[in-house]
Structures are given as C-alpha cells and as structure tokens.
Amino acid sequence: MQRVLILCTLLFCTSLSGCLNTLENTVEEECSFDYKSVNSKTLRILSYDILAFDSEMIEAFEAEFGYDVEFIYESDAGGILNQMMLTKNTPQADLAIGLDNTYIQTAIEFCLLQPHNLIVENIQSHLNTSYDSFGIPFDYGHVCLNLDSGKLVENESVPSSLSDLTNERWADTIAIPSPLTSSPGRAFFLATIKHFDYDINKTFDWWTSMKNNGVILTSGWTEAYETHYSGGYGVWTEGHIGDAAVTVSYCHSPGVEAYFSFNETMSTSILYNDTSFKQIEYATMINGAANTAGAKAFITYLLSYEVNSDMPTSNYMYSVLENTSLPIEYGYAWHSTTPPSNSTFDDSMLVQSTDELLLQWSEIMMS
C-alpha cells in the first residue's frame, strides 16, 4: 500500500512539475499558410448552432455543389476560436463560420486563418474592415441594451446614460452575459469602453459600480435573455425567473419579439447612440484546411442573394448584402433600432488586447 501511494505521488508530482510538457508557443511573428487542395467531397465546417443552417439550406448546398457537409459544433464564437487554437497543428475543419469581429483579430494573430482569395460583391460598404482578406461577413447586428418598458413606473423616463444604470433604482435588475463566456457579452464590454471614450480606468470604474449594484452576470445570452429578462419571449418559457428589467441583446431584438408576437412587444433598445457595438460575423477559411474548394463554394452559397437576404428571418440578424432590409411584417423593422454610423468601435484606440482587458475585468468582477 505504501509503495502504491509513493508511486502515485511521484507520478502526480511529475505531472505537476511540467517536465512532461511538450507544448509549443502558439503566438507567431509571421504566419505561414498551409494551402492544400485535397480533392475531397467532404466539407467540414466548425460553427455554433446557427439557426439559418437548417437541413433544408444544407441539403440545397450539397445538391448544388456536390459536397457532403459535416459540422463540428461549439457553443459560440469563443468556442470556435478555442477549438481552432487547441487543434492548430491538426485542423479539424475546413471552414469556420461564426467568428465575429471581437474574435477574428485573435484568430489572425495566432495564424489560425488563411486568406480566402475570394471576391464577393454586393456587400454593404460599412462592413468593410481590415479583416476582409481573412473573413467574409455573412451577417451582422448591433449589440446594445434592451429594456422592458413595462417595468418603468409612471412618468419615469428611460435611462439616458450608462451611469444611470448604477443607481439604486436599477439594483439587481440588470442581466449581462459575461464577456468571458459570451460573444454578445464581449461585444457589450467593448461597447462600454467606447462609451467612456476608450478610457479603461473609467470603464472599469463603471463595471465596479455595476458589480456593487448587483448586476447579474450570466454565462451566455440565452440565460440572460430567456431566463432573467422580463421583456422578452422568455416570460412564456420554462425556467423563467424574470428578475431583470434590462439586458444585453441586439438593437433589433425588439423587432424580433414583435415579429413573433404579431407586432406586440414591451422591449425597447436603449443607449444605442454611444453604447452599442456592431457585431459582424464572418465565414473564414482555416489555415491548413484540406478542402479549400469546398470551403469557397460554401462561402459563395452563403453570400448568395437567395440565402443571405433571408438572414433576418432565418437567423434573426441583418443580411450583409446591399439592397436588403428587415421585414416590415408584424413590426419587425419598426421596432428595430439602427445606431448611428459613427458609433462603430475603433480597434486602434485600444492600447491592450481585448483578452488582456478581460483578464483585468475578471479580476475586478470576481474579487
């Protein structure tokens, strides 16, 4: 028994010493792109559960282009990035769909993507970014705060600034997806930085005040919106708590609510002028992808008018193509809000990387 324990202790300590470690540093100065062109009929797509990718849509692609599509699912954009990081040397997929503009820069820095060399026309010009050679946008939306207007008392006005939300009036009634585990949460975090003119100290002061005011941090958007938010469809679903009058969602979420409830909604977007974030989701080719031809075919298909113009009703996000708009039925467009164009986030204003900022955020919020 003694020898067994000694042996186990030795093994354990050996593992703790790290001397068995064979990790490589994943950050590189200059990327080398592993272009392949395997003649394969299988296209592997790394994504999250994108509602637009229903069986009808996928089967149509397979029929038209002759590929068999296989998905690898992660929980969200962050999960997609992590999966690519972990399997950098042995890519599991050809195409990554769902990385957004809060994650794609990291993916590029870690040489996880390769240039797609595709030219896609008819994309709205305001969606052009420095990531264009690596990612093609396929949908977008503006992350902002939503308020259940039914919770306002008589003559009470809507909060006019982020500072209002730190008042006792809103104590314990704001649910925000954690930027550590949620991409809308991450987008909102960046939106708060923009709100405070990229002053990190002021930004963290605000978050500290929110913590002291009982902000409800959730692991993801679904939990914040469906479980806690009292102004959305979550009210009618199982497991609803309804203790949050304000949450982080999209500026067009009230429009989606109205669309599903025959033009009725209590939800409204607030503070979108200077506390919103234009979240753009990309289709990207993974560095070392085997089936680049198939990947390009899928991107082309995804950006076709037939598929992409339906984004507002198939994926509840904006289409990236020109001459498309939100449906007017049931008040979808009417209840949706579009922030002014000068509210776009400027990456160059950040001194530290998003992940470094999030590390500081976690130290503040979890202490």
Place this chain on the structure above:
Amino acid sequence: MERNYDELKIMKNVHSSKAQKFTPYILLTVVLGAFYAPIFLALQRLIFVSNWSISSMFDFFQENTLLQSSMKFSLIQAFFSATLAMLIGTSIAWHLGRYTWRNKSILDSFFSLPFITPSIVAAAGFLALSSQHGILMHVGIDIQSSDSFLNTLGNSIGIENFGRVSLLILAHAWFNVSLFIRFLEPRISSLHPHFEMQFHLLPNGSKTWYRWRTFWMPYLGGSIISAWLFSFFFSFTSFALIRWLVPGEYTLESLAGTFGQFAGIQGYRIDATRIVLISTLVQFMMLCIVFWFFQKQRNRMNHSYEAILEREHFRIVPQPSTSSKFLVWGLGLLAITPYLSILLSSFQIREQSTTSEFRWSLDAWRQAFSNDFQGISVLDALLNSFVYAIIAICIVVPLSILVSTALLQIEKQGKKRIADGLEFLFIAPLFLSAVTVGLGLSIGLMSLPGNLLQWRWLPVLPHVFLTFPFALRILQPAMKRVDEKYMMQAKLLDRSALSTIWLGMGVHLKNTVVVVIALSFAFSFGEFGASFLIVRFESWTSLSILVDVLLSRPKFDPIAYPLAMVVATILLFFTFISLLIINTFQHMEGEYHD
C-alpha cells in the same frame, strides 16, 4: 553441463510462479496508466499554461469570489441534497425491508429508475415539473415567480431564487434515494430476527429511541454513511441539473464545464485555464477529504453481524400497515412525476410564442422523426448512443473482469492492503466527475501524437472511464463471494480451460455480469457531462447531447421545448428497459452490496 531434469522442472515452476506473481501487477499498472494518463496530461498542461506557483494558486483562490461562491454552493447543495436523500431513502428502505409487499418489483422500479436516469433527462424532467403548466404549478407550488412563497421565504433568509435551489436539492435527493434503498433494504430485510428479539428482551428494549440509538444505528450506520457519501459526491459533481435548474449559480463542476472549452491554450485566456485548474483541484481535494473523514466513520461502524448469526433470506415478515403503504406508494408515485412531466410536455405546444396557453399535439413527435437538428436526426443520435454504449460494454465488462481477477490474485498473495489501495485507485474516477474526465480526455489527448481528436470512437472513452468504476464495484465483491472450492473442483475435472473457468467462476457470476452489462449500458447510453466537452462532430451526437442542444435553442419557437422533451422521452424509454433487466437479474443474484 547437463541439468538434472528434475532441477529444470523445479526452475520452470519457480519462474512460472514468479511470472504469475507479477502478472496482475503489470496488468493493473497498464490499465491504471491508461486511465490516468489523459488526466495527468491535462493537469500538467493546465499547470504549464496557467504559469502559476502553488502560492499563486492560493492567492487567486482567496481573491476570487466566483470560485469561493462556487465552492460554497457546491458544499451546501450537496450536503442538503444528501441529507434529504438520507431522510427519505432511509424511511423507504425501512418500510420496504420490514414488510412483505405485493407488486414490490413495481416499487423497486419506481425507486431505482432515477439512479440510472441520464442527468440531462432528469434536468428536463424537473424543468417540466416546475413549468407554468407543470404538475407542481397545478398543485399550487410555484418556484418560478419572484413573489411565490418559496422565493419570498428565501429572500427573507438571504437566499436568492430559493425556489430553484429547493428544486435542485429535491432533484438530487430524487436521484440518490435509490442508493439508500439499495444499501439499507437488504440489511434490514435479512437481519436475523434473534438480534431484534434479544434486544426487545433487554432493559429499555421496548423504547424506540433506545433501540434506534443502541441497535439500529450501529447496525445500519455504516451503510447509511456509505450511501450518504455517494449521494454527496454525485450531488457535488452534478452538472446538467445545475446548468438547467439553477442558471446563474455555479458549482465547481459547472464552473469547470463552462470555462473548460477555453482552457489549456498557451498565451490565451489564462483566466479560464486558471479557473478550470483551481476548480478541478479544489473539487478533487474536497472530495478526498470528505471521503477520508466519512470512510473512517464508516469503518468504525462496519461490524460483521453475519459472523454472529447468519443472514436470513426467507424469514416471514408481516404485511405493511396502511400508513406504510400510503407512505411508500405515495413516494413511489412522486418519484415518477418527472417522467410523467417529460412525457406530457412532449405533447404540449404553446399556441404561439407569447402565451402560456397550450394545445395537445403530436407535432413535436412528427417533427422529431422527420427533421434534422444540427444535421443529425433523432434516429442517428439514437444509433450513436447505442453504438457508444455497446462498445463501452465490450471494453468495460472484460476489463472489469480482468482487473477484478488481478485484484483477487494480489489479495490471495496476502497483499490485501495493496489490493485495497489499487481498488481505490480504480474507483477514484468517481471523484473526478464527468466534466473533469471530458476535459482531461480532450486536453490530454491533444498532447499525444496523431490526430486522436478526429478518431470516430473518441466519444466512447469517457463512457468507459465513467462506467468502469461502477462495474468494478459490482463485480469485485461478487467475485470475492464465489467460493474457491468451485474452481478447485472444476480443475479436478477433465475439461478444457474455458469450460473450467465457466464452471469454477462464470456460472456463479453470470447474473452479476448481466447486471453489470445493463448498468454500463444505462450509464453509457445517457452520459452527458464528459460528452459535452469532447470535440463534437455532428455525426457523433448522442441523444443526451441532442436533448441539451434542443433545450439550448431559443424558445420563441413554441416547438423547441416539446422537441427536447420528445428526445428525452426516447432516452428515458431505453433507460427503463435497462432497469427492467437490472432488476430481473439482480433479484436472482441477491442483494447489492456496499
């Protein structure tokens, strides 16, 4: 020099007996290494990436309120869950053991089904039970509204969402009641009647409290502690129920599960790696401490009543009283309400997205069998679940037989303490939890050469990992109980090697092996926590993962929730079949031993 023939024969016997002596050690080392290697690889990767010293870990833990609150919540909910299970389970076991029951097999099924129910199905069941048109609401128990009695009570004592926390504790207790029944009922029902008769004849023997304190508690105490320990562990490492019943609360396990997907990447999301590392280590340490403490108490109470008077399996016992029947049948029917809720919910579809009014419809069932979800159909997911379970059985059953045999051989060599220590190491994965195993496998396998993450049968590994300790815990005592003389006699008959093994051991273990197969099937079929973290090719999706996927979908579509219930019902159906098999063969074998 020519050796004497006799000398050669002696040397051969000496060498072969030496080989026989070391074979079990070699086998066990190889198997242990295969089990623990991914965990060690994952651990060292997490430590390396986190770039921490031991003192930094302590500092981080002391400053991180999320970790502290997770640990506190893990402890509190596990403690109350296990204690509630103890109160209910001991009471049921008492009545089941003291009386003769008609239709006892039905009662046994009611109480043992929860234990092998997949955790995601249990989560779906309790969600359905507590929903707006659920059974709890119909009887006036509202756990959702902030102004309900439970939540108001909780607010007054400083516990948020007390209704949901109560539901979680109830769900865990529901899961683990069967442990108490399995551990206690056989002891109660087969106790030699003279022990009780003699006690009644002693001074104060007619006083109930005295009998409980001086006789029943010493007799049952060891088993109660064992069952409580297991209940505590299972509640502590629960994942699916925490995820769905108390969103917003974290246990160490669910924290590791949530951040696990971000962990282990050098130079990125160090915070996630640190959180996962700390929560995993703290969880493991806490479970070891609890185990050590309670095991000492249990060993103190482990007395061999059979050494005094043999158990009686065929004593005449009275029929239960009306109050006993009411209690036991009542609790039995309550135990199946989550299942009824799942089934009913699969037929209830909201009229539209903004109302709680619903209609009865087969639409969800039709859609389940005609549509794909994330590119996989229900039938494909069902097939995957079956295949994984069958492959897991093909690995777990022979492996557990080999390991049990090896442990027995070591015991026969007189090295009982080594055998016990090795057995503990094989059972220890029970302390590691499904999420840790899944993390270990996904991070650990990445450290190995080759593209193992694309290996089609990768999802089977966590099933093997998690099912094997249960198989060993059932098989090992059964093998110990087989009298050696059967093997001795079999060897003396002129038969083939296989026939000898069958006669000497196999024929006495066949029912146990069937129980192990059925139990392994049930656990593997519904496995969720580890599968949640393994790379998820759509074609690998199992039924339990599909339930989680469907539950995670935005529910503005009224059919989303009933669809999840349909899949949960299918999963439940096959779990029930496994249970029937387990119960049938377990009664042939005898009681379950702790």
Place this chain on the structure above:
Amino acid sequence: MTEIILKLNNISKSFNDVDIIRDIQLEVKKGEILGLIGPSGCGKTTLLQIICGLVHPSSGELTLDDIEQTWGKYPFGNMTYLFQKPVLYPHLDVLGNVALGVGGKHSKKEKRMIAMKSLEFTSISHLAEREVFSLSGGEAQRVAFARGHAQTNDVMLLDEPFASVDVEQKFALCGEFRHWIKELKKSAIFVTHDIDEAKHVCDRIVTWSDLQSNEG
C-alpha cells in the same frame, strides 16, 4: 411449601389452523430448574417465546409471581432469555454487551462496573475487551449468561443454549450454568433435546408429550 413463580394455564398456539401447542399447563417453583425435552420442531421454542412475551398465544393465561401477564407489542421484560446461538452485538465488546443487560438509571461508567461484576461472576472477566466475533461458542454463551446475570430477573429461559457449543465444553458448561443459577436463586426453564444435558442441569424434567397431555 415452595412457591410457584411461573404458572401457565391452558396455553395454546396455532398457526395457519395447525395446532402447535395445545392446552399446556405448567408450573415452575421458585429456585427450580425445570427441563423440557422434546424432538426438534415440536414447539418448545415457541412455548418459551410465549412465556417471555415475544409471541402471543392463541389462548391461555400466564402468571409470574402471582401477577397475570398481558401480551402486548413488546415482551414482558422481566425474564432472561438465552437463544440457541448466543445473540451478541458486534458493535460492542464483551463488556458492552453485558452492560446492555443493566437496567435502571445508571451512568455508562456505572453500567460497565456492574457488567464487570457479572463477568467476574461467570469467571470471564479476562474477556471484557474482546470483540464478540472472536469468541468461541462456549465463551459466547457464558457472555450471554453474564448479561442475564446483569438483568437480575428471577426467571431464566434457556433455549438449547449448548447446541452450538462443542462437546468438550458442553458438560463443563452444564455444570457451570447449574451452579450459577442455583447461586443466584433463580428459576429456569431449560429446553433441550438431549436427555443427558437435562439430567446434568435440571432438578425436574418434563417431556413435550407429557406437557401436551397435561401431565406437566
């Protein structure tokens, strides 16, 4: 005239319409050791259990020291019973088992002191701290007797107490038991199927067939 301490009047017991015991009349004098012999399975154990109140008779009366006993949920609590296989509790050592027989309001320490005296009486005080499963059959039965000594009841019921004792110890035990019962001035009913045992231990022997035909 020696008083009657125990009197059975028309005790009968049937089970599933089968008469196991039929109209038994029995008297036991104070200080008397009465032997009851009969074949295995005839109902001797059932009779003993009726006498101590563990089992209810179908009909009949029982008086102990001229007080009529009423059968209830629990035994009468005023008689010592030794089972065929000594019933000792493994969670207690020998001293603890004997202490279980000490009634009245005593502290734990006092109970153990009284129990020790009982062990000394039966000459097995050296076994006080032994685990009960390590005892031989004879030692275990001595411990059971010591517990009976601690109980201070006037009547002892011995149900084939030497059945699980090996032959070498049996007759030594027979003599010891008789000596101890006499020294304590207790009355006893000694059930056995072995006439030699009965002759060694008892003052008077009754056969089961005699009892059933009312010649007890």
